[in-house]
Each structure stands twice: as C-alpha cells, then as structure tokens.
Amino acid sequence: MTLLLAFLACIVLAAWLNARLQRSMDRAAPPANTAGLDPEAQEFLRALDSNLDLPATDRAELRAELADHLVDSVASLEAEGQPEERAMREALARLGNPAELARQMNAAHRSARRTLAGAAGGVFEVMVGAVQGYLVGLLLYLLVSLGSGLLLNSAFRGAADSAARFLPAISLGSSDTSLAVTAGLFCVAGLAGARRGVQTAHRLSRRSIFAIGRWVGICGALVLACLLMFVISAPQSWLAVPIELLIPIAFALGALFAMRPLPLAHVRVPARLVAVAAIVLIVAVAATGSYGSAGSVANSYSYDDGQQGATLNRIAPAWSGDVGLEGRWGAIGGSVVDETWQIQDPKVLSGLRDIRFELWRAVPVAGAPDWVQAWLPAPGYSAPFATKPADVSSGIFTANFDVGHVKTTRWLLLLTAVAPDGIRYRVDWRSECPTSFSGTIWDWMTATN
Amino acid sequence: MGRIGSQLLKGTTPLLVLSVLRDGELYGYEIAQRIRERSGGAFAPSEGSLYPALHALEAEGALSATWREGDKGPRRRYYRMTSAGGALLAEHEAQWNSFALGVTRTVGGEAGR
Structure with missing residues (x-):
C-alpha cells in the first residue's frame, strides 16, 4: 500500500512539474513588427527563420526581437545623418550572415539543463500518450463492436436486446481474439505515446525535431522489439504475435508523425513497403497456423x-x-x-x-x-x-x-x-x-x- | 585606440553583457549602445554575436527576459540579470582580472614591472 501511494505521489508530482514547465514554454510571442522594414530586411528575417531549428514560439520571438532591433538600428543611423537605404544596409551588415546567425542561435538555445528537461519530459509524455492512446483505442473498439452488433440486429431486435447479446461477447471473447485486441491497443498506445513524447522533447530541449524524432523512432522501436521478442512473457497466439510485432513499427510511425511538416517525399516509399510487409506477414502467419484438410476414415x-x-x-x-x-x-x-x-x-x-x-x-x-x-x-x-x-x-x-x-x-x-x-x-x-x-x-x- | 580583435571581443561578450545589466534591465539594442558608450567607443560587440550571447545566457538561467512596453515607446524584449547571473558575473570578473593581470605582466616584461 505504501509503495502504491508513493508511486501515485510520484506520478502526481511529475505531472505537476511537467505542466509547469509546459506553461513556461507556452508563452505567446508578439508578432514581428515587419511593417516598417524594407524588402531586404524582410528577406533577411525569412532567411534567418528558414535556418532556425527551434520551436515555433522561439522562432517567432526571435523574429520579433531582431525586427525591433533593425528598426532601432536604422533609426539611430538615420539620426547620425545616413540615408535610409544605406542605414538599412549598415544595420543588416552588423547582424551578419542570416544562416550563420541562425546557427549561433540554434546552439545558444541548447543547454544541458534544457536537454535534461527534454529527455525527462519526453519520457513522461511518452507514458502519458501511451495511456491516452490505449484508452482511446479501447473506447473505439467497444463502440465498433457494439455498433456492428446493433447494425446486424437492428431489423428485429430492440437496442437493449442487441446490447445485452453482444456486450458479453465483447468482454468474454475467445482468448485469441482478446490477445489480438490487446496487442492492437498497445499499437495505438505506442503510436500516440511516441508522437507526444517527441513533440514534448523537442519543445523542452530546443533540439531539432527531426533529429529527436529519428533517434526516438529508431531507438524506441529497437528497444520495444527486443523487449517483446526476448523479455516480456505473455500469452501468445497465431493472431496476437503478428500484431505484437507491429507495436515497434507503430511506435516508429508515431515518432515520424510528430515531425511537422512530414518529410513525405522521403518516407512514402518506405512506409508503403512496411505496410505491404506487415500485411504479407499477417496473412502468411495466419495461413501457416491454419489446419489442413481432413484425413481418411478409420477402420x-x-x-x-x-x-x-x-x-x-x-x-x-x-x-x-x-x-x-x-x-x-x-x-x-x-x-x-x-x-x-x-x-x-x-x-x-x-x-x-x-x-x-x-x-x-x-x-x-x-x-x-x-x-x-x-x-x-x-x-x-x-x-x-x-x-x-x-x-x-x-x-x-x-x-x-x-x-x-x-x-x-x-x-x-x-x-x-x-x-x-x-x-x-x-x-x-x-x-x-x-x-x-x-x-x-x-x-x-x-x-x- | 586600434581595432580590437573580434575573437577577443567574442570571448568577453558575456562579461560585457552581464556588466551593463548589473544596473537594471535593458533590451538588445540598448545593451549594444551601452557597451559602446562605456568603452568610450573603443569597441562594440558584433550585433550578430550579441543576440546569441543574450539567448545563451538566458538558456543558462543567468538572464530572464520579458516583453513589455518601454519607457520611450513600443514594446521590446527586456533582459534582466538573475541571481545566478550575478554569481556568473562575479566569476567572469575574477577570471578577467586574473587574465588581464597575467597578460599585462607577460607583455610588459622587464619594463612592465
């Protein structure tokens, strides 16, 4: 009992810390004051933004801050007697190359403290997302099962009779079906958890979401695959095993879906190959697990x-x-x-x-x-x-x-x-x-x- | 006074920033102006390295930043030194003093003593 209470207290504390950290990161940045800037300055800010690998909030803040700086710098140079066009060029020259500035800003936003926060927050959010995904998947499964039962019996049976008939079947289905459904729910949990964890780790650590997504997807999928293959002992069946093998794949896809915009051009072909391989695997395993034809009559x-x-x-x-x-x-x-x-x-x-x-x-x-x-x-x-x-x-x-x-x-x-x-x-x-x-x-x- | 090497300026930018923020909060352009004024025009850190330094100090917790309307006009992002920043400034000052003394003695040689 003590251990359970301690565990629950840790969960509550972690949730509070995570929420507090998230709130501090979810500040709204003022829009960049680019109305008074000439096209050259706006192009500078666009080039800077395209090279920044930071959360959207940080990028918006930085654009706004540098836009304000350019306004002040141009005003100061004009007060010294420089013409407007020359003042703007001078102000941009003082900021240097936008790509180099973006590189320095990317490095400046990363620190050991933020990396640790990203790692801890990411792991926590993976667990939260997994629980959410599991519950959502379970709810969908119940609704689909009930809905299909009602649909099949809508002509001659009342809704109450249909629910009474099919609800027991939902909860007391065959062991193979239950194992397969459980494995499927864990697929949904893995996908939701990975997505949420990658996004949180990116926001807290200020590191590239593509790098985080890539590492989380690959490492997470490998760890899950090893655990499922060699460590986790559970009831197995011909139907559940192929679906369990999809759990690491679902986790990797969740990490992929966390990246925005999706690198569709790079993943379209691999994603299709994975989908085809998964279908072939399931069909092949199901076929080899089935029984053959009946034998001869005994004498x-x-x-x-x-x-x-x-x-x-x-x-x-x-x-x-x-x-x-x-x-x-x-x-x-x-x-x-x-x-x-x-x-x-x-x-x-x-x-x-x-x-x-x-x-x-x-x-x-x-x-x-x-x-x-x-x-x-x-x-x-x-x-x-x-x-x-x-x-x-x-x-x-x-x-x-x-x-x-x-x-x-x-x-x-x-x-x-x-x-x-x-x-x-x-x-x-x-x-x-x-x-x-x-x-x-x-x-x-x-x-x- | 001749032009100060950019690498030397780059290494001292955090010390310069924390020094001018000792007296109160300032926004980015004001920080650059204040450094230029206090140095007597001898040098001013590149604005391309000033903002990375400001954001790096903020990421380390030495500075905190807020958006607010300024005394003179539109809103700006104001930086303020934190207690951690104060400790960091003291550390940088001690390092700089030790470094400057060492360089002066070395460069001065027999005449510098």
Whole structure:
C-alpha cells in the first residue's frame, strides 16, 4: 500500500512539474513588427527563420526581437545623418550572415539543463500518450463492436436486446481474439505515446525535431522489439504475435508523425513497403497456423480384453463414432502432461506390441455443448507430435511429456499399440482441457507447431 | 585606440553583457549602445554575436527576459540579470582580472614591472 501511494505521489508530482514547465514554454510571442522594414530586411528575417531549428514560439520571438532591433538600428543611423537605404544596409551588415546567425542561435538555445528537461519530459509524455492512446483505442473498439452488433440486429431486435447479446461477447471473447485486441491497443498506445513524447522533447530541449524524432523512432522501436521478442512473457497466439510485432513499427510511425511538416517525399516509399510487409506477414502467419484438410476414415481391429470384447480403432486424423465425452477440468500448467493408467488385466495386451503413449493435436467437436469437453484429432496431421514408450509389465504405467515449447494448446493423449496385423491401433485415450502458450515472442517462434 | 580583435571581443561578450545589466534591465539594442558608450567607443560587440550571447545566457538561467512596453515607446524584449547571473558575473570578473593581470605582466616584461 505504501509503495502504491508513493508511486501515485510520484506520478502526481511529475505531472505537476511537467505542466509547469509546459506553461513556461507556452508563452505567446508578439508578432514581428515587419511593417516598417524594407524588402531586404524582410528577406533577411525569412532567411534567418528558414535556418532556425527551434520551436515555433522561439522562432517567432526571435523574429520579433531582431525586427525591433533593425528598426532601432536604422533609426539611430538615420539620426547620425545616413540615408535610409544605406542605414538599412549598415544595420543588416552588423547582424551578419542570416544562416550563420541562425546557427549561433540554434546552439545558444541548447543547454544541458534544457536537454535534461527534454529527455525527462519526453519520457513522461511518452507514458502519458501511451495511456491516452490505449484508452482511446479501447473506447473505439467497444463502440465498433457494439455498433456492428446493433447494425446486424437492428431489423428485429430492440437496442437493449442487441446490447445485452453482444456486450458479453465483447468482454468474454475467445482468448485469441482478446490477445489480438490487446496487442492492437498497445499499437495505438505506442503510436500516440511516441508522437507526444517527441513533440514534448523537442519543445523542452530546443533540439531539432527531426533529429529527436529519428533517434526516438529508431531507438524506441529497437528497444520495444527486443523487449517483446526476448523479455516480456505473455500469452501468445497465431493472431496476437503478428500484431505484437507491429507495436515497434507503430511506435516508429508515431515518432515520424510528430515531425511537422512530414518529410513525405522521403518516407512514402518506405512506409508503403512496411505496410505491404506487415500485411504479407499477417496473412502468411495466419495461413501457416491454419489446419489442413481432413484425413481418411478409420477402420478397426477387434481383440479380446476380457471385458466383453473391445474394438481398437485405427489411428487416423479423423475418427467416426466413438469420440468420447470424458475430459479433465482445469489446465495442468501447459507444460507437462502427466497421466497414469491402470489396465485391469495386462494379459489382454499380450498380443499387442510396441505399446506407447502418443500426443496428438486436437480440435473441439463441432456442435458439442459448451459443458462437454469433446475433442477430435486435428485434421491435416498424420502423426503425433510426441511419443513415449509404455512399460506394461506392472499393469500401471504413466505418461509424462513436456509440451511447454509447443504452440498447440489442445491435444489428445492416446495409448496405442501395434496389432498382429502390423497396424497401429488406438487402445485408449484421454483428452485434456485447452491451455495457453505463455512466453516471449521468440519462445513462440522457436516452438514446434 | 586600434581595432580590437573580434575573437577577443567574442570571448568577453558575456562579461560585457552581464556588466551593463548589473544596473537594471535593458533590451538588445540598448545593451549594444551601452557597451559602446562605456568603452568610450573603443569597441562594440558584433550585433550578430550579441543576440546569441543574450539567448545563451538566458538558456543558462543567468538572464530572464520579458516583453513589455518601454519607457520611450513600443514594446521590446527586456533582459534582466538573475541571481545566478550575478554569481556568473562575479566569476567572469575574477577570471578577467586574473587574465588581464597575467597578460599585462607577460607583455610588459622587464619594463612592465
């Protein structure tokens, strides 16, 4: 509790300091008094302004100050007897080259104090912008979801019924959808945070917004990419990972959008390439994550297990008939499958050989009620992804698999054996409840399917 | 008196600016005029280096600046020395005195003693 209060106090203090600093920078500069200046002087001020790399407020102040100086200088020279045109040339000559003057002014406005203020203020504003972006994205998502639901049901259902039907779906959507939405919200947060941070750092530090935007965009994107790939452990899925990989890109784009005017001529082609690459990545990952076509129909092998006969089903991607309704509630950690079986009469297996446990990828049975945990082997896979030999001498044998580095979240555990006809059959099976893959993106990418 | 080297003037501009602002606030053109007057016309810092020096001192916190209407007419940007500026002026004065004494002794040689 103490830590929480201290954290909140720090946030409030930082916000107050930042607001105070922002107010001191947001002073309004008087307009430059250029009405009394001849075209040569106005050209000087324009050339100066074009070379200044400072916030707009500072540039306006400097133009106004030098315009006033030129007015005073010309008036003084005219009082000494010089003609107006010569006085103006003399006054401009005393100021020197506008590009050199702008260079000196750029350097003069930068100090260690302002650089530190820019860095601190920029970091703070990145966090503020990220929170704002996240909340705005969440609000938009809720509105779009509700709106699409209302639109689909506007003909025959009242607004209240539509909201009641779709609001639970919004909050209790599938895990894959939730992960993807969360990743998408972080993309919006990154974009908003980067933009706000770069603009604030530029205003406080007086350094070039292009230099700041470039460094923040590149370094920020690299740091985020490294954190997401190797450090941050979170639930992952085929849909969420590509969107998470867009978070560093969104951050870099936010830094780019902070620059005004946008260097459109330089970023149009790279931006299009990034967009195309992102679309190809998402489609490719989605395609490789999908399952293939269904397999062949099973045939059977009968044997006598002392229990009024039994039928062993051949191992096949798609089974008909007996799919079983037995399951175990609750995840078992997602990394280890630990199963123990006891055979009533081990002698029934004497005619069978090469008895082993197998883990097969599974999909839920279509149309089964929600309270039923019914699974089928996933179509498109003709082999298990893990096997372990079973020692049946004692009649009690266990299966222990480490599936922590596997993307699949649903599996069937089978006990199989090779019959005298040389074909492997299913002896028995267990289904496990789905678990989620939790790890870094690198863990996900290097895990087996 | 001969023309003072620009590099020598450039290095002493902050000291000159802080010195003339010791007595009160002034705007940019007034600062240049005051330096010229106090030096007896011997030198005046380039106006192209005066304003960068003013803004640099403001960025360091040695000066504060406000826009206001002047006693004689239109609004100008007036500079005032802060307490930090006072400390900086004392430091620059000490450095200059030490430097000037050293140069005088070196240049004077046997005759200068």
